[in-house]
Amino acid sequence: MTATDHVAGQAAGTFDVGAIRADFPILARTARGKPLVYLDSGATAQKPLQVLDAEREFYTRHNAAAHRGAHLLGEEATDAYEGARARVAAFIGAEPGEIVFTKSATEAINLVAYAMSNAVTAGPEADRFRVGPGDEVLVTEMEHHANLVPWQQLCQRTGATLRWFGVTADGRLDLSNAAELINDRTKVVAVTHQSNVTGTVPPVGEIAALAHARGALVVADGAQSVPHRPVDVATLGPDFLAFSAHKMLGPSGIGVLWGRRGLLAAMPPFVTGGSMIEVVRMEGSTFLPPPERFEAGVPAAAQAVGLAAACEYLDALGMPAVAAHEEELTARALGALSGIPGVRVLGPLSTEDRGGAVSFTVDGIHPHDVGQVLDDLGIAVRTGHHCAWPLHRALGAQSSTRATFYVYNTPDEVDALADGVRQAQKFFA
Amino acid sequence: MQLQSMYQEIILDHYRNPKNKGLREPYDAQVHHVNPTCGDEVTLRVALRDADGEPAVADVSYDALGCSISQASASMMTEMIIGKTVREAMDLSGEFLTLMQSRGEGEPDEDMLGDAVAFEGVSKYPARIKCALLGWMAWKDATAQALDGTPGQHAGNGRPGEHANGQAGNGRIAADAAREQT
Numbered sequence: 001m002t003a004t005d006h007v008a009g010q011a012a013g014t015f016d017v018g019a020i021r022a023d024f025p026i027l028a029r030t031a032r033g034k035p036l037v038y039l040d041s042g043a044t045a046q047k048p049l050q051v052l053d054a055e056r057e058f059y060t061r062h063n064a065a066a067h068r069g070a071h072l073l074g075e076e077a078t079d080a081y082e083g084a085r086a087r088v089a090a091f092i093g094a095e096p097g098e099i100v101f102t103k104s105a106t107e108a109i110n111l112v113a114y115a116m117s118n119a120v121t122a123g124p125e126a127d128r129f130r131v132g133p134g135d136e137v138l139v140t141e142m143e144h145h146a147n148l149v150p151w152q153q154l155c156q157r158t159g160a161t162l163r164w165f166g167v168t169a170d171g172r173l174d175l176s177n178a179a180e181l182i183n184d185r186t187k188v189v190a191v192t193h194q195s196n197v198t199g200t201v202p203p204v205g206e207i208a209a210l211a212h213a214r215g216a217l218v219v220a221d222g223a224q225s226v227p228h229r230p231v232d233v234a235t236l237g238p239d240f241l242a243f244s245a246h247k248m249l250g251p252s253g254i255g256v257l258w259g260r261r262g263l264l265a266a267m268p269p270f271v272t273g274g275s276m277i278e279v280v281r282m283e284g285s286t287f288l289p290p291p292e293r294f295e296a297g298v299p300a301a302a303q304a305v306g307l308a309a310a311c312e313y314l315d316a317l318g319m320p321a322v323a324a325h326e327e328e329l330t331a332r333a334l335g336a337l338s339g340i341p342g343v344r345v346l347g348p349l350s351t352e353d354r355g356g357a358v359s360f361t362v363d364g365i366h367p368h369d370v371g372q373v374l375d376d377l378g379i380a381v382r383t384g385h386h387c388a389w390p391l392h393r394a395l396g397a398q399s400s401t402r403a404t405f406y407v408y409n410t411p412d413e414v415d416a417l418a419d420g421v422r423q424a425q426k427f428f429a
Numbered sequence: 430m431q432l433q434s435m436y437q438e439i440i441l442d443h444y445r446n447p448k449n450k451g452l453r454e455p456y457d458a459q460v461h462h463v464n465p466t467c468g469d470e471v472t473l474r475v476a477l478r479d480a481d482g483e484p485a486v487a488d489v490s491y492d493a494l495g496c497s498i499s500q501a502s503a504s505m506m507t508e509m510i511i512g513k514t515v516r517e518a519m520d521l522s523g524e525f526l527t528l529m530q531s532r533g534e535g536e537p538d539e540d541m542l543g544d545a546v547a548f549e550g551v552s553k554y555p556a557r558i559k560c561a562l563l564g565w566m567a568w569k570d571a572t573a574q575a576l577d578g579t580p581g582q583h584a585g586n587g588r589p590g591e592h593a594n595g596q597a598g599n600g601r602i603a604a605d606a607a608r609e610q611t
Contacts, residue, residue, distance in 0.1 A: 032431060274471065346525045368496035368560060370465060375430045392468070398494050421543035428441075429498070 012374070015321050021408050023048035023105060023313075028095035034378030037413045042196055042224060042357050042404030043156065043382050044246045047310075052251055054309035058302045061264040066301045066312055067275055067292075070224050077301050084304035088256060091311040092241070093232035098264065100257040100291040101304055103216055105223040106146040108242035109190070111294060113150040113196055114270040116188065116357035119159045122268040128269060130216070136185045138216070140173055142195050142202070145220040146385040149241075151190050160187065165356065167394045169349030173196035178210055186216040193225035193241070197402065198347025198395075199330065199357040199390045201225070206236030217263070225248055227314075227406070229323035229353055247408075250310035254303035257294070264290035271296045296423045314407075328354040329405040329414055336418035343421060346395050359402040366429045367401040373424035374401075381415060434550035435557070436497065449507035453490035454571040455577035461569040464559050471503060471563055475571040477515065484515040484576060489568060494504075498548075498557050503564030505545055515572060521545075522565050524534035529558045 019266035021027050025047045029036055035300040038046060044259035044292040059078055069369050086096045102108040119129035137151050154161045163181055171193075182189065189211040194201050208218040225231055227248030233241055240259045246252040249370065259267070269276060269287055273296035278286040287293045314322060331351050338345050342363035348354045362370050371383035382402040385392045392399060403417050452459075456474035463470045471493040478487035489507045493500060506525075510518040525545055528537045533553035537546040551561050 366496035368469075368498070368557070372435065372554070372557070373432060389468060427436070 004080045004109050015325050017325070017408065017410050019227055020048075020317070021088040021331075023050065024061055024408050025049065027408055031380065032376055034189060036134040037219040037377075037416050039380050039403040039409065039413065039417060040384075040407075041227075041247070041403065041406035042379045043070075044252065045249050045406055046408065047249055047251070047306075048313055050313050051251065051306045053300045055251060055306040058305045058382075063302070065298045067299065070394050073133075081299050083302075084308035087308035087311050088304075091315065092226065092258060093234045094258050095261065097291060098233075098258055098261065100264070100294045101299060102242075102255040102257055103243035103300070103324050104254060104255040105221065105242040105247075106150075106255070108240075108244075108255050109147055109219065110150045110222065111257055111270045112183065112217075112259075112267075113154045113241075115267045117154055118270065120158065120247065120410045126268050128263070131158045131160040131187045133157075133158040134185060134189065136163050136189045137161070137181070137340040138163050138165070138186050138189045139213075140191050141167050141202065141390050142171075142173060142198070142201070143190070143192055143222070143391075144196050144221060144386065145389070146223070147190050147192060148390070153293040161185075165191075165389065169395075170349075171195070171200050173200070173202040174311065175203070175207075178207070181197075182207075182216065183212055184211045184214055184337040187218060190219045190221070191238075192221045193231075193236075193238075194222075194228070194355045194357075195224045195297075195347065195388070195391070196224045197359045197386050197400070198225075199355040200347055201353040201355060203353075205235075205237035208239075213359075224355060228326055230319040233258055245310060248307075248310050248314055251303045251306035254300050254307055256307075259290070261290070264294070267382055269293050269296070273297055275299070289368055317407060319343065325407060326405050327351050329409055329411065330354065330358060332414045333403060333405070333417065334413055336414060337421065340418065340425075342425060346397060346400055356405040357402060358404070359400040360421075361397050361400050362424065363401055367399045369423045369428060370401045370421065371388055373427055374417070374420040377414075377416070377420045377423070379420050381417070435554060435572070437547040437550060438492050439544050439547045440497065440501040443501035443504040447504040449498055450492065450504065451490060451491050453488060456488065456490070457573040460567050460571040460574065461583055462563060462570065463497075464499075464563055466559070467496075469493070469560065471495065471561060473503075473564065473567040473571050474574050475568065477572070477575050480542050486510050486513055486515060486518050486572075491564065493565065493568070495566070496557075496560055498551055498560040499563045502545075502548065502561045506564050509543065509545060510568070515576070518568070518572075521598070522569060525565060526562065526568060526569075528552060529561055598609050 012113050015135050026046050062080055063075040065076040066077040085099050089096045089099045116129045118124035118129055137155050139151050141164050148210050168174050204220050211218045218238040219240040222241045222243040226243040244255040276288055276293050276296040285378045334349055337343050337360050344361045367383040371381055374381050385399050386402055456476045459474045461472045470489055473491040476488040477484050489511055491503055524541050528535050529552050531552050537549055539546050548561050551557050
């Protein structure tokens with residue numbers, strides 16, 4: 001397997017954005033006749049050649065259905081798939097057996113939520129996951145819909161009560177009533193590890209400690225954190241962590257659920273079918289241990305291999321360096337945008353406990369229109385509520401324009417964004 | 430800049446000075462439509478009257494949160510359809526929909542659409558077509574409700590369950606005039 005043929009983007013320990021950009025052919029194209037300025041990595045990241053090559057190598061040399069058949073290609077495909085699992089595990093400090101491949105971070109969260117309602121009719125080993133009337137499911141007002149709607153649905157299916165942390169005016173999690181919200185009725189706490197709107201990084205470890213003291217499970221949404229800074233599940237705190245490949249330079253169509261070994265072992269399955277069974281009789285079936293129990297169907301081996309190549313690429317850059325680079329861009333964007341009269345940045349104005357998602361409103365100009373002017377300049381941003389409608393309501397914004405940064409972005413691109421916002425103001429004045 | 434092809438002056442005029450904005454009485458039906466991708470919303474009221482045995486648009490008023498394209502389109506729509514028979518207004522709606530789906534390749538009927546041909550530039554931007562159609566879809570839905578007194582089907586924008594205070598039609602108006610056009 002090609003991991004990285006050459007460690008491009010890394011010249012003698014410095015973070016060389018020019019060299020990194022050379023690995024991403026799409027960044028050389030134009031948009032609306034202008035050089036592309038891609039500031040929408042929070043929605044999906046671009047892919048380096050190393051990832052594309054790894055997938056192509058799998059398909060051109062090793063393609064077969066993993067975990068099936070005794071032929072050579074089947075063995076190679078299985079090795080590639082399981083090798084990818086080990087690589088992803090290493091990326092977040094986990095054991096391979098704790099890595100469940102899903103189709104997305106969204107599916108990873110749904111897996112836990114559905115396992116919890118399936119626990120209602122499972123054996124005593126699944127006691128820990130059972131929820132019902134009188135129990136509480138705790139979320140936050142800051143969540144992406146992917147870490148909110150599955151919990152609303154779990155409550156609807158089981159009769160449990162949904163509760164939530166609010167947010168403060170500056171976009172932090174309001175923990176002032178944590179002692180009341182996290183109580184003996186709390187069965188699970190679902191919290192983002194980094195807001196996809198405000199970039200806010202809630203104190204997930206502190207929340208997990210409070211929750212664990214009451215016997216509650218903790219699920220963290222790492223879709224916006226794992227791609228952007230070092231994450232070590234051994235010290236993080238939560239019991240489950242969900243993230244997706246496509247936001248971290250990897251392919252679309254594959255996501256990850258990390259879970260503590262003992263919990264995964266006790267958890268009933270969500271999606272059932274081939275690959276995840278132990279013995280099947282007409283009267284009923286028994287299931288494999290994790291992670292296979294949660295991976296019904298032919299595995300997405302090529303995508304797993306692509307994700308492993310993305311982990312390789314990011315580790316070669318060094319996640320602390322990635323985080324530092326993004327912090328620099330974020331600080332520049334916060335300064336440039338908040339300095340424009342009429343622009344309101346949603347969320348914290350400093351980079352303390354804050355990642356690289358910068359959402360803002362422009363007085364008198366709807367985000368669609370801001371985004372359209374930026375698009376005309378070749379600048380790609382996200383507009384709307386970014387799948388976090390309740391958070392926008394809480395912050396008093398109907399919707400917003402969002403810029404997100406990654407390894408390949410430059411300070412000049414941040415300046416182009418601020419210039420574009422000024423042009424939008426001029427256009428709609 | 431290609432922007433001018435989307436944001437024609439007439440569109441910006443309607444955006445800055447929207448016509449018929451603000452909800453009015455009386456009305457026969459009210460709907461609330463949302464564009465789920467961006468959260469834009471419109472609440473729209475329709476009052477119908479009888480014009481020689483045929484239903485006609487007596488009044489359309491609305492309140493909306495949204496971008497310049499959705500605001501201007503709703504504003505221009507009200508000017509185009511108030512006073513027309515429902516049949517004529519549905520024809521206009523169909524012509525406007527065709528224009529919006531043309532990807533900039535259409536030949537809009539200027540005699541029929543008047544100022545609304547200015548939206549031709551918007552049709553080149555697929556992400557914005559729903560914005561231009563938000564008001565029209567709300568009007569069609571409200572009119573269908575007003576005609577038969579039951580909630581109509583959403584056509585693209587909005588979602589089931591988004592109806593707010595759907596008012597029953599008053600029975601004066603012959604039903605189905607709109608249906609055959611939609």
